[in-house]
Amino acid sequence: MSGSTKAVALACALGLAACDAFMPSAPLDEDVLDGTIEGMTASQVGQHIAGDEEFGRVFAVADGLGPIFVAASCEQCHAGDGKGHPAFSLVRFGRPGIAGFDPMPAFGGPQLQHRSIPGYPAEAVPQEAVGVSTFNPPAVTGLGFLDAVDDATLIALADPNDMDGDGISGRLQLHEPDELIEAALELERRGSPDPDARGTLVNGRYIGRFGKKALTVNLLHQTVGAYQQDMGVTSDLLSEDLFNPASGSRASDSAPDPEVSSATVANVVFYLKTLRVPSRRDQGDADVLAGQQIFADIGCVGCHVPTLMTGASEIEVLDRVEFHPYTDLLLHDMGPELDDGYTEGRALTSEWRTPPLWGIGLQDSFQGGQAFFMHDGRARTLDEAILLHGGEASGARTRFSGLSAEDQARLIRFLESL
Amino acid sequence: MNRSRVRRHAPPRFSMACVALAAIACGAAPVQSQVDSTLTQSGLYNRPFIGSVSSTSVGGYVEGNTNYFVEDGVTEGFSMELRRFNIFLFSQVSQRVRFLSELEFEHGTEEIALETALVDLRLSPGLVLRGGIILPPLGYLNQNHDSPRWDFIERPLVTTDIIPSTLSEVGFGAYGSFARGDLVLSYDAYLTNGLGAGVVANETGRTDIASGKSEELFGEDNNGSPALTGRVAMRHTSLGEVGLSYYGGYYNDYQVEGVQVDDKRWLGIAALDVVGEVGPTSLRAEVVYASIDVPTGLAELHGDTQWGAYLDVLLPVWRPQFLGYTDAVVTAGLRLEAVDYNRGTFSTTGSAIGDQVTALVPGVSFRPSSGTVFRANYRYHWATDFQGNDPARRAGFQVGFATYF
Structure with missing residues (x-):
């Protein structure tokens, strides 16, 4: 390399270094929640990024948003992958019924979709509702770890009759088998090195683990439910669009169903699975x-x-x-x-x-x-x-x-x- | 074709033009001037500019730049873009009629748009009738958007996101000016097809006035109610110009086949623009406020009021004379800008909704001649999300050029 070439290279290097001094630096890992689990392959990181893009995708009316919804993207509820702002809280309602709790599907229950696309009426909590609960969106970091815990671990932790006498009696949430749960469990079993470790039947029911009341059995179940219930977006597993019963018609948006592909859902599930766990701060203090x-x-x-x-x-x-x-x-x-x-x-x-x-x-x-x-x-x-x-x-x-x-x-x- | 034939097809007189415009405005068929005497198959060549001493000029501008940006420590690296290649056609059709068009190619052929295609009929300096695809006179930049006129690479955010420049719409109206001493008073007033339902039904998840633009609106209004644009301005020959403008109209598809199916929703944008000089320093500024009637189902999520402003300060710092250029100038500039896309508060918490951007852009430009500019900018901006969390910080360097041809 000649002297002049070296000088130019040095000038460029100094220039770039000077540029970097004017650029905003990355926040510390301990101050943010997003990011991949360390040690993933390049291909896995690529799929994580594809899922991240879908997670941030804002749905328009033409894409199938609504007609009634809570948020127009996953990220609106889970900004920065953290716990959501109250503006995106869910409201769920129901009432006691003869055969147990009645989630009032005839009134659009159990989840309220208080937003709607232009020209379509949003829902309101019916006067007949007795129980009304507000759910802040949870943080989504580390969900892959929770998803990967074996059912046997949860069964071992449960102590419904407080046999150890500590005053704490954790119970498993158990759900009657249905088509959606079985499909979500079956799809997630594929490729698993231990397919029987999750989706265990306990007294003929499946263990719930995600949601405020553990309504869903795995991240796939949770994701397709959120697409449908939170954004009004249909997928292969939940292909029926929402509608407001008070509108007097089952007609909803005009986008063809399913409104997201199975690949999109899979990428978002992978993204959720591979978000790192939050870093501790002042751990040694x-x-x-x-x-x-x-x-x-x-x-x-x-x-x-x-x-x-x-x-x-x-x-x-x-x-x-x-x-x-x-x-x-x-x-x-x-x-x-x-x-x-x-x-x-x-x-x-x-x-x-x-x-x-x-x-x-x-x-x-x-x-x-x-x-x-x-x-x-x-x-x-x-x-x-x-x-x-x-x-x-x-x-x-x-x-x-x-x-x-x-x-x-x-x-x-x-x-x-x- | 000979000259006399061109004259025979010259545009109608003022009275006929008024009748024609009035007829078009009332929805009636335009008045036919006379029967064409040439063969139908000759139509392609039966055009005034062929075989005549042409009064048509061709021009345009081109602009390109580099980008290197970093957002919170993450960069997508260095890239280059040919931002725009625009072709102008101008014709002084006759003594009082002139035609202007602008065909825009953005990013090569990624987006091609006929931005302007208008005809002016000048009755007097105080009254010029205009029709076609026009640029509604909202603020300063929309009618002065040519890149070579600007010393910064990016247009101010408020002029792209609240005034959706380049805003071009089909319509007609009038403009004119009146001079007295050092003062010139000007006015503009137009009716256009207006913006569409995309203002709220869009892919951004927020009220996005620019998404209300639609190719379909060049062919037909979405709701049958035209939008109104008006601007009045006062210019002092040595101090500069102050303008006040307003654009308003119903934007949603509130009727289908003549039957009302939704509430009428009004969009109004008001702008104050100032262009002037203080000593050697040039100033440009616009303050824009928008009020949007948002459907109840999108309330809070989509802002019903937006505002933004920018201030450009430009100071010539060096006038080099080299390579034969005698008017070359190097200018230092600074832009301050802010846009708030949703001015509301959360009903759940009472705190202010975020969704805003603030930016600082120092730059330097070099103009070897007035129609050509080479420029370098550093941009630092803070973008607060809807929830009002700590802003994402984005900064970068851009180097670019723009020139008329």
């Missing part, structure tokens, strides 16, 4: 470590189980991996404080599936700078959220109230580090 111990001591870990293990997975980075979601994926009675009179499956109206706590410290970063805790965002601080825990969590709540102010602060510091 003395107060955080003390708070972690207090969290265990006062019994929070009875439901918010710190560590789980995935089963065999065809995605290598999810194959038999230990992870720390702080959930047992089971239903727990949370008492009258959180009883909205609404339920799904065999859960009581006061029962909720334990939400994972990972990422809870970043929640305000995805909810417009303010945090809205609990299933409907009713708590504005972590202290307030803890004090809303009743039922099986009453003991832990009482013990939290009995802590010194310093120890309460340490516990909160620990939660903020998740």
Whole structure:
């Protein structure tokens, strides 16, 4: 290389370096939730990106949005893959019936679609509804790990009759077999190195694990349900478009069904499976470590189980991996404080599936700078959220109230580090 | 064809034009001037510009640039684009009639559009009738969008996203100006087919006025109610110009086959534009406010009010004389701009809806002559999402050129 060429190369390098100084740097991993699990192959990253694009796709009327819907894209509800803003909360309703809880399908239930395409009437909660519950959209990070936990693990964690006497009696959400559940389980079994590890029948029913009341059995089930119920977008597994019964007609949008292909659904499911788990912050801080111990001591870990293990997975980075979601994926009675009179499956109206706590410290970063805790965002601080825990969590709540102010602060510091 | 034949086909007089325009406006068939005496098969060559001393001019402009942007540490790398290649045709058809068209090719042939095709009939400086595919006089840029006139590579966001420049619509109207001393008062008033239902039914998930543009609207109005555009401006020969403009019309398909099937939904855009000079410094600014009647089912998600503004400050810093150029100038510029796509608040939380962009664009341009510009920009912008979370930061460098030909 000649002297002048070297000089030009050096000038270019300096120029590029100067350019970089003017460019916005990437946020720290610990400050955001998106990103892939480390160790994925290039091909897997490519499929993750394809799913990411579909996750961010805004549906137009011509694409099949609606005619009634809650959001026009997955990302509107799960901005930055975090817990959603209350503007995109779901409302579900129903009433007690003779043969169990009535989700009021004749009134458009159980889910309200309060938005609609132009010229079509949006839904309203019918006056006949007795139980009405608001669901904040959950964060979607780390879902692949939860999806990959074997049914046997959940069965082992369940203690419906509180045989260990700790006052906590986690129950499995169980669903009657239906065409959709069986199709979702069958499709996910294909390619699995251990196809029998998930989709286990317990007393003739399938285990639910995703959703506030564990309504869905796996991420495919969850995804096609969200496409249909949240965006009014049909897929191969749920090809019937929504309509507002109050409109007097079953006619809905004019886009041909299914409105998304099976490949699109598969890419989004893969994207959800391969989102990394949230990074911890200040993990080694003395107060955080003390708070972690207090969290265990006062019994929070009875439901918010710190560590789980995935089963065999065809995605290598999810194959038999230990992870720390702080959930047992089971239903727990949370008492009258959180009883909205609404339920799904065999859960009581006061029962909720334990939400994972990972990422809870970043929640305000995805909810417009303010945090809205609990299933409907009713708590504005972590202290307030803890004090809303009743039922099986009453003991832990009482013990939290009995802590010194310093120890309460340490516990909160620990939660903020998740 | 000979000259006399051209004269024989000269456009009708003012009174006939008024009758024709009035007839068109009322929906009646246009008045036929006279029976053509040539063979039907000769029609292709029976055109005034053939075989005559042509009064038609051909021109245009071309612009291209490089892009290197980084958003929150992620870049798609370096790329280049030939942004526009536009061809103008102009003809002084007769003493009082002139024709202008602009055919635009964006990104090669990715998008081809007939942006302008209009005929002016000048009755006096104070009254010129215009019809065809026109550029509604909303703000400053829409009628002055040629890239070589600008010292920044990107158009200001408010002029593309709220005023959806280049906004060209089929319609007719009148304009004129009146001078007294150093002052010139001008006006414009037009009726056009207006924007369509895409303003809210679009792929952006927000109120997007630009999505209301549609090729189909060049052929037929979507709702049978024309939009109105008006602008009044005052220019001082040494200070500059201040203009106030308004565009309004029903945008949705509220009727089908004459039967009303939806509420009428109004879209109104008001703009204040200023162009002037303070000493050696040139200033350009527009402030735009839009009010959109959004269907109840999309309330909050789609903004019912939007606003935006930009300010360009340009200062000539060097006038080099080289390569035979005597009017070359190097200019330093700074643009400040902001757009809020949804000015509302959340009914659930009471907090402000985000969905806004703020940007800072320093740049430098070099004009060897007034019709050609080479320019380099650095752009840094902050985009807040709908939820109002911390803004995504995007920055980058662009280098480009634009020239008339």
